[in-house]
Amino acid sequence: MGTTVRFASLLLLVVHLSQADLRPPEVKVYSRLPAEVGKPNTLICYCEKFYPPNIEVTLLKNGEVMEGTMAKDMSFDQDWTYYFMKYSNFIYNPGDKLDCKVAHNGMKATVHTWDPKL
Incomplete structure (x- = not known):
């Protein structure tokens, strides 16, 4: 009986999560250090x-995909x-224009631009 109850609870959780509202990400773009011309950052x-957790994030510099992203x-x-x-x-x-392009679960991709003044 205990296994059946646990299975039913798990099944309800899966059904609930599959019907959960789609929540698009809140996106923040910033630099580790204040912007300084010619300095690494x-x-x-x-x-x-x-x-859900399906997300694609691309970093761009002047419209080109940045190399060495982690x-x-x-x-x-x-x-x-x-x-x-x-x-x-x-x-x-x-x-330079630095952007973060975010696509989430079939929604249109959004582009968020870094402001070097912040």
Whole structure:
């Protein structure tokens, strides 16, 4: 009887999660250090509070995919929404445009631009 109850509970959880609201990510784009011309820095794109965990994050510099991007393992909060971080090293030059392109679960991709003044 105990196994049946656990299985039924698990099945209800799976059904609930599959019918849960789609939650697009909240996206923050920032640099590790304040922007300084010609100095090494790190661009960080932090996505949080999204569900389900299907997400694609691309870092761009002047419209080109940045090389050497790295990512932290995806994880989840107590409310079962997820968070994820992708980052890449760069050297800032005036006029550079650094973006984080995010696609989540079939929604249109959004582009979030880094503001070097922040």
